[in-house]
Amino acid sequence: MHNSLTRIQNVFGFFTTVAFVVAAFIAASDFAAPRTPSASIKTTNVQVVKGRPHYYSTRKEEYAIIKFSLDADLSSLFTWNTKQLFVYVTAEWASPAGANQTNSAVIWDSIITAPSSDHLANVGPATLKKLKRSAAGKAVDPARGVLSLRNQRPKYQITHPGGRIAETADVVLKVHYNVQPWVGALTWSQDRDYGLWKAVKGGLSKAFSLPAVKVKEAKKA
Numbered sequence: 001m002h003n004s005l006t007r008i009q010n011v012f013g014f015f016t017t018v019a020f021v022v023a024a025f026i027a028a029s030d031f032a033a034p035r036t037p038s039a040s041i042k043t044t045n046v047q048v049v050k051g052r053p054h055y056y057s058t059r060k061e062e063y064a065i066i067k068f069s070l071d072a073d074l075s076s077l078f079t080w081n082t083k084q085l086f087v088y089v090t091a092e093w094a095s096p097a098g099a100n101q102t103n104s105a106v107i108w109d110s111i112i113t114a115p116s117s118d119h120l121a122n123v124g125p126a127t128l129k130k131l132k133r134s135a136a137g138k139a140v141d142p143a144r145g146v147l148s149l150r151n152q153r154p155k156y157q158i159t160h161p162g163g164r165i166a167e168t169a170d171v172v173l174k175v176h177y178n179v180q181p182w183v184g185a186l187t188w189s190q191d192r193d194y195g196l197w198k199a200v201k202g203g204l205s206k207a208f209s210l211p212a213v214k215v216k217e218a219k220k221a
Contacts, residue, residue, distance in 0.1 A: 026081055027184030031195065033079045038201035039072035039175040041089065043208055044151045048166040050213050053157045061163040064210050066091060066107055068173055070149040072203075075142035077179050078114060085112040085145065086178040091158055093171040107154040107173075115141050116182075168210045175203035 045067040053063040068089065077085055088109035095101050113121045115135035121128060135141050158165060176189045177200075190199050 023183045027181070030079065030081055030181060030184055030187075031197075034076060034196040034198075036076045036198050036201070037072070037074045037177065037189070037203075039070065039074075039203035041068055041070045041072075041173050041175055041203065041205045043068050043173065043205060046208065046211060048210050048213050053159050059163075061159055062165045062213055064091070064158040064165055064168075066154055066158065066173070067151050068108075068149070068154075068205070069151060070147055070175065072145075072147040072175060074112075074145035074147070074177060076145070077177065078140055078142045078145050080140055081181045081183060082114050082140070083117050083180045083182045084114060084120065086110075086180065087112065087147070088176050088178075090174050090176060091171055092174055093168055103160075105156070105158045107156050107158060108152060109155065112144050114144075115139065166210055166213045170207045171210060172207050173205040175200060 043066060045065075047065045048062055049065065050062050051060055053061065070089070072087070074085060074087065086109065088106050090104050090106050092102055092104045095103060111122070113131075115132075115138050118128065118132050118135065121131060123131065178189070179187045181187075189203075190197065192199050
């Protein structure tokens with residue numbers, strides 16, 4: 001009953017229980033921190049081109065290139081338990097009549113690290129050094145959640161399985177986020193309020209239509 005193996009098991013079980021309880025308290029503390037994200041987004045240039053959207057594409061198809069401007073205040077999402085914040089913009093439009101679904105495609109994304117997780121940032125040495133210097137002595141840096149992008153080029157083009165996307169109507173851009181904590185569950189942007197956690201204020205562009213395919217001008221003789 002009191003041999004070494006039994007004592008090791010008891011000690012291990014005790015510390016495992018303590019670690020679990022502490023982790024549960026840390027995760028629950030997030031619900032006491034208010035979240036009041038807001039965003040404003042609008043398109044600045046929209047084009048539809050026919051070609052190969054990716055180097056591995058096997059056929060030519062129509063794809064949309066959407067530039068946009070974004071102002072967002074996501075600073076309230078950064079707490080002492082925030083590891084990093086994933087922000088992304090989607091283009092969404094309804095399917096043709098009779099199809100009960102909405103099309104959604106990511107056109108831009110970014111990972112914003114907290115000062116304590118800067119070593120995880122996928123950036124070059126010079127940028128990483130600058131990032132660490134700006135956060136020196138800070139455990140939390142809410143200012144990183146303030147975004148201001150002007151005429152931002154998309155990271156990804158929009159395509160459609162059918163190969164045609166030109167002249168699609170009622171397309172909107174929407175801002176989303178995903179909070180990854182050090183301890184606890186991943187949380188996504190929400191469509192309604194839950195206690196101190198508020199839905200994103202704004203974050204939706206005005207509806208617009210994709211133009212016809214852009215035709216290349218013939219070369220002058």
